[in-house]
Amino acid sequence: MAQANLGLAAGKVPAPPTLSVVPPRPQCSASRLFAGRDILGTHDLSMTELDVILETAERYACALENRERLRVMDGKILATLFFEPSTRTRLSFETAMLRLGGSVITVSEAGSSSAAKGESLADSIKTVDGYADVIAVRHPMKGAAQVAADAASIPVINAGDGTGQHPTQALLDVYTIKKEQGRLEGLTVAMVGDLRNGRTVHSLVHLMAMFGNRLMFVAPPGLEMPAEVTAGLRSRGVDVYETHDLEEVIPHCDVLYVTRIQRERFADQAEYERYRGSYVVDGGLLRRAKPGLTIMHPLPRVDEIATDVDMHPGAAYFRQAHNGVPVRMALLALVTGSV
Numbered sequence: 001m002a003q004a005n006l007g008l009a010a011g012k013v014p015a016p017p018t019l020s021v022v023p024p025r026p027q028c029s030a031s032r033l034f035a036g037r038d039i040l041g042t043h044d045l046s047m048t049e050l051d052v053i054l055e056t057a058e059r060y061a062c063a064l065e066n067r068e069r070l071r072v073m074d075g076k077i078l079a080t081l082f083f084e085p086s087t088r089t090r091l092s093f094e095t096a097m098l099r100l101g102g103s104v105i106t107v108s109e110a111g112s113s114s115a116a117k118g119e120s121l122a123d124s125i126k127t128v129d130g131y132a133d134v135i136a137v138r139h140p141m142k143g144a145a146q147v148a149a150d151a152a153s154i155p156v157i158n159a160g161d162g163t164g165q166h167p168t169q170a171l172l173d174v175y176t177i178k179k180e181q182g183r184l185e186g187l188t189v190a191m192v193g194d195l196r197n198g199r200t201v202h203s204l205v206h207l208m209a210m211f212g213n214r215l216m217f218v219a220p221p222g223l224e225m226p227a228e229v230t231a232g233l234r235s236r237g238v239d240v241y242e243t244h245d246l247e248e249v250i251p252h253c254d255v256l257y258v259t260r261i262q263r264e265r266f267a268d269q270a271e272y273e274r275y276r277g278s279y280v281v282d283g284g285l286l287r288r289a290k291p292g293l294t295i296m297h298p299l300p301r302v303d304e305i306a307t308d309v310d311m312h313p314g315a316a317y318f319r320q321a322h323n324g325v326p327v328r329m330a331l332l333a334l335v336t337g338s339v
């Protein structure tokens, strides 16, 4: 923008700053940090970037609570391309965009799009690139979000790529942990369930590791956290403990992050049936938990958390799902340079 438009032509002494009722906008630099960026994973996020996302999300959470009508994305369009089932991720992305005053176009599951006619993901993305300002994509293939980002000129947000990553879920998980526990450091976090195939934990570990937390991985034999993930964490000095025994970790953890056995990742459904019900969190198990335990789940749950646990004061999974809106508002506004 030309300086003359701001009344700052050469030689002109700017007036001293006046007090304003409008709060300062630290997000100006935030916008520069994120504008035009893809969000594909969590491993490349710095502490500063994470802070910016969490602060922006908090600002939007307050605006939502105050029933403010936001217009920062007025005239902008989000395309949600979901080639796998979704309830929370798609609806909260779309709610986020609508709450920011923007609009949404959508393709849900392969059957209703040209993917059913054999179109490649890259070609679909190159097309949508001309319709929207930002894309949220979910796809069964690990690495698909990268393929989409390579094909797009607009920002691409990974809404889950097969067994790979689910960065927006991990960011709302971290936001939830901060809200529920009041801090992000000095915690023992147990992740339970299908850690081999569950993409939410693959993204969450990087963020929790940044704060020097103790991580406990509880999985049935064969569904453990991939060895390269645990090796990477240990090489960064992260305290990682692995076990098959859920009862053993319960008295130690501040956060219990439960995941579903990922049925759709098993070629052999008999194998899935063998794993199904490996762990069930119920009132009996929780009697041995620390006071102040936070129980989380990205949802959907199948049978991993008994419904009687919903009454537990630390049962945060529905609050967690709701936190998806302000966090995704923050991400959409940041990558489109709209904050």
Ligand code: NCD
Pocket (backbone or CB within 6 Å): 088, 089, 160, 166, 169, 199, 200, 259, 260, 298, 299, 300
């Ligand atoms: C998760 C996913 O899709 O990876 N769900 C979600 O996005 N909230 C977890 C799951 O499906 O088990």
